[in-house]
Amino acid sequence: MKTNKNYIYETRMEVRDYECDIQGIVNNANYLHYTEHTRHRFIRSLGVSFAELHEKGIDPVVARMHLEYKTPLVCDDEFISRLALRKEGVRYVFTHDLYRAGDERLCFHAEVTLVILTNGKLGPSKEYDEAFAKVIPNF
Template sequence: MQDYIFEIQLKVRDYECDLQGVVNNAVYQNYLEHARHEYLSSKKTSFKELTEKDILLMVSRIEMDFKRSLTAGDTFSVKLRIAREGLKLLFFQDIFRSADNSLCLKAKVEVIAKVNGKLSRGEIFDTLSL
């Protein structure tokens, strides 16, 4: 069992589906990003506030393993946990369909930070109460 630290519930909108009737693969990145933004918000910060301080958090790599498709009207949860690895903050994010709790996607998102225009050693991840 994963030790998730955050979860958000979402619903698939019709326009997110392709001609085959399933969520387009690129849309999953939007779901993952939205969950990360909401996680930051739950920690009383935002990308906007960080950017105003010249702190830029950027995705450097994403690995996504598609397990099952979501379709229009499905409700689902995005769950995440985090870990530090050198300069990077790793988000391990899983998407589960609510109806049957089936795993639809496993993702690993690597995030780096630039502070005042320079690549950070990752100290900012500690100070964000992550």
């Protein structure tokens, strides 16, 4: 696994006590919430409204996830969620790297593949392509 230096978005978050398990570390499922929250903030920063697109029948859905847990986060850790994006055919592949803020140690790495369903059918999305072209030239 190689960390990606072509990040196009980042946001900071903090681990909350209820996200930790009996061992005092973040429960594995919560890392998925962190990556989803990062994608939502990123897409919203581009002026895209999930609700408006959904009303038009345009829905992004997760098709695949590859996850790597590196260093556990614990209660009150502040972390930086960084995101990169590439397109493969009709798929949008998001790279997510979560770093502990205090020492920039990689805690979690994920490749999350999204596809767009328009009125229930898989296909390209002019709306998402145009939004992502704002931050990735020649997208």
